[in-house]
Amino acid sequence: MKHVITLNVNGDPYTVAVNPSQTLNEVLRENLNLTGVKFGCGEGDCGACTVMVDGRAVSSCLSLAVEMEGKQILTAEGLAPTGETLHPIQEAFIEKGAIQCGFCTCGMEMAALNLLTKNPSPTENEIREGIAGNLCRCTGYTKIVEAIGAAGEKMRESSERKTS
Amino acid sequence: MKRLSYFEYRVPKTVEEAIELFESGGADARLMAGGTDLLMKMKHGAMTPKILISLKKIDGLDTIAFSEKTGLTIGATALLADVASHPDIVEHYPAVAEAARGTANVQVRNMGTVVGNLCNASPAADNAPTLLAMGATVHIQGAGGKRDLPLEEFFKGPGLTALRGAEMVTSLSVPLPPAGAGAAYLSLSARGKLDCTAVGAAAMVTMKGDVCDDVRLFIASCGPTPLRAPGAEQIMRGKPISDDILEKAGEIATGEASPITDLRASADYRTRIIAVLAGRAIKAASKRALAR
Numbered sequence: 001m002k003h004v005i006t007l008n009v010n011g012d013p014y015t016v017a018v019n020p021s022q023t024l025n026e027v028l029r030e031n032l033n034l035t036g037v038k039f040g041c042g043e044g045d046c047g048a049c050t051v052m053v054d055g056r057a058v059s060s061c062l063s064l065a066v067e068m069e070g071k072q073i074l075t076a077e078g079l080a081p082t083g084e085t086l087h088p089i090q091e092a093f094i095e096k097g098a099i100q101c102g103f104c105t106c107g108m109e110m111a112a113l114n115l116l117t118k119n120p121s122p123t124e125n126e127i128r129e130g131i132a133g134n135l136c137r138c139t140g141y142t143k144i145v146e147a148i149g150a151a152g153e154k155m156r157e158s159s160e161r162k163t164s
Numbered sequence: 165m166k167r168l169s170y171f172e173y174r175v176p177k178t179v180e181e182a183i184e185l186f187e188s189g190g191a192d193a194r195l196m197a198g199g200t201d202l203l204m205k206m207k208h209g210a211m212t213p214k215i216l217i218s219l220k221k222i223d224g225l226d227t228i229a230f231s232e233k234t235g236l237t238i239g240a241t242a243l244l245a246d247v248a249s250h251p252d253i254v255e256h257y258p259a260v261a262e263a264a265r266g267t268a269n270v271q272v273r274n275m276g277t278v279v280g281n282l283c284n285a286s287p288a289a290d291n292a293p294t295l296l297a298m299g300a301t302v303h304i305q306g307a308g309g310k311r312d313l314p315l316e317e318f319f320k321g322p323g324l325t326a327l328r329g330a331e332m333v334t335s336l337s338v339p340l341p342p343a344g345a346g347a348a349y350l351s352l353s354a355r356g357k358l359d360c361t362a363v364g365a366a367a368m369v370t371m372k373g374d375v376c377d378d379v380r381l382f383i384a385s386c387g388p389t390p391l392r393a394p395g396a397e398q399i400m401r402g403k404p405i406s407d408d409i410l411e412k413a414g415e416i417a418t419g420e421a422s423p424i425t426d427l428r429a430s431a432d433y434r435t436r437i438i439a440v441l442a443g444r445a446i447k448a449a450s451k452r453a454l455a456r
C-alpha cells in the first residue's frame with residue numbers, strides 16, 4: 001500500500017505517494033529531482049546522501065521516506081535557495097579549494113552545517129569528528145577541514161552583524 | 165543499487181499497540197527503532213520482514229531521565245546523539261556518554277538508538293560493555309506483561325537476545341554508580357572509531373583509598389556476546405592498582421575470552437590486545453573513581 005505523505009523540502013511543501021520501502025534518498029532524487037543529494041554506498045558509510053531532517057544530519061539512504069511526514073528537510077539545493085547568493089559554507093568550500101570532483105561536496109556541506117549550528121567555533125579535531133561519516137576520495141580532507149573552519153568564522157561574523 | 169524489497173509499514177502510538185501488531189505479525193514482523201542496523205540487513209537480504217513496526221511515534225519512549233535516587237533511564241527510542249550529549253549523562257555517567265559518542269558517525273548517531281544497539285546483539289556493540297560494567301537493567305514488555313532483566317542475562321549469542329515472542333525493550337536503566345566508583349570503555353578498530361570494534365574493554369572500578377575494592381570487567385567483540393572476565397576481576401580485588409597487577413589481570417582476561425579471526429581482526433591480534441585494553445580500561449576507570 002502506498003502512503004501519501006507531505007514533507008517540507010527546502011521550505012516548500014510536497015505531497016507524494018510513497019511505498020514504505022522507498023528511502024528518503026530515492027524520493028528526493030527520483031520524485032523531486034533534487035540530485036544534489038547523492039547516492040554512494042547506500043549503507044550509511046559514505047555520507048554522500050546526507051541531508052538535514054528537523055535540523056539534524058542524517059543519511060537519506062538509511063531513512064524511510066514514509067517516516068518523513070511533517071518533517072523539515074534541507075538539502076544542498078536549499079543552502080542557496082535563490083541561486084544568487086551562496087551560503088557561507090558554500091563560499092568557503094569554493095574559496096579554500098575544498099571541491100575537486102564534487103561528489104562528496106553536498107553531503108560534506110550538510111555535515112558541516114550540522115556541526116556549525118551546534119558548535120560555531122569547532123577545533124580541527126571537532127571538525128574531523130563532525131565529518132567522520134563523510135568520505136572524500138579526492139581532496140585528502142585538509143582543504144575541507146580548512147573550509148569548514150573558515151565557514152564557521154563567516155557564519156559567526158554574519159550572526160554578529162545581525163545582532164549588533 | 166541496493167533497494168529495499170516491499171514491506172508494510174506500521175506506526176503504533178502506544179507500547180501496547182506495538183506489541184499487539186508484533187504478536188499478530190508473528191515471524192513476518194520486525195520492530196524498528198532507528199533502522200540503522202535493520203535497514204542495512206534488509207538491503208543485504210539478511211532479513212526480509214514483511215511488516216515493519218516503527219517505534220518512533222510512541223509517546224515518551226525517547227525519554228532520558230536522571231534522578232539522584234534512582235539513577236538513569238534511557239528510553240527505547242532515545243537517540244545515540246542525545247545520549248552522548250545529555251548533560252546528566254555527561255556529568256554522572258561519562259563512560260556511557262563516551263560510548264554513545266564513539267558509536268558510528270554523526271549521521272548514524274542522529275538516527276540510531278542505544279537500545280537498538282543492544283537489541284541488535286552484535287558482540288561488537290559499542291554501548292553494551294559500559295552498560296554491562298555499570299550493572300544496567302533492561303525493561304521488557306510483551307503480551308504477557310512486563311519483566312526486568314539484568315543486561316548481563318540479555319545477550320544470548322550473535323544477533324540473539326533473551327527476548328521471547330512478541331516482547332520488546334521499553335527502556336533500560338543504569339543504577340547510580342557506588343560511592344568511589346568510576347567507569348571507562350576503550351575500543352580499537354581499523355579506522356578510528358568508525359569501523360566496527362575489533363576489541364573493546366569496559367570496566368567499572370570502585371576504589372577504597374588506593375586499593376581496588378571492586379571491579380566489573382567486560383570484553384567486547386572477542387566471543388559470541390560481550391564477555392565478563394570474573395577471574396581478572398577477582399585478582400584485582402583488594403589490591404592497589406599497579407602495572408604488575410594490571411598485567412596479570414589482562415592475562416587472565418585473555419584466557420576468559422574466546423576471540424576468533426574475522427574481517428575486523430585476527431584471533432592472534434585480538435588475543436594480544438585484550439590484555440592491553442583490559443588493563444588500560446581498569447586503570448582509566450580507577451583514575452575516574454579517584455577523581456570523583
Ligand SMILES: Cc1cc2nc3c(=O)[nH]c(=O)nc-3n(C[C@H](O)[C@H](O)[C@H](O)COP(=O)(O)OP(=O)(O)OC[C@H]3O[C@@H](n4cnc5c(N)ncnc54)[C@H](O)[C@@H]3O)c2cc1C
Pocket residue numbers: 043044045194195196197198199200201202203204219240244266267268269272275276277278279280281282283284288289290291327331332333334357358359360361
Ligand atoms: C555506517 C554505520 C556505522 C556503524 N557503526 C557502529 C559502531 O561503530 N558501533 C556499533 O556498536 N554499531 C554501529 N553501527 C550499528 C548501528 O548503527 C547501531 O547498532 C545502532 O545503535 C542501532 O540502533 P537502531 O535504533 O538504528 O536499531 P534498529 O536497526 O532499529 O534495530 C536493531 C535491531 O534491534 C531490534 N530492536 C530495535 N529496538 C528494539 C526494541 N525496543 N525492542 C526489541 N527489539 C528492538 C530491531 O528489530 C533490530 O533487529 C553502525 C551502523 C552503520 C550504518
Ligand code: FES
Pocket residue numbers: 038039040041042043044045046047048049050059060061062
Ligand atoms: S549513500 Fe548514504 S551513506 Fe553512502
Ligand code: FES
Pocket residue numbers: 098099100101102103104105135136137138139
Ligand atoms: S571532491 Fe571528489 S570525493 Fe570529495
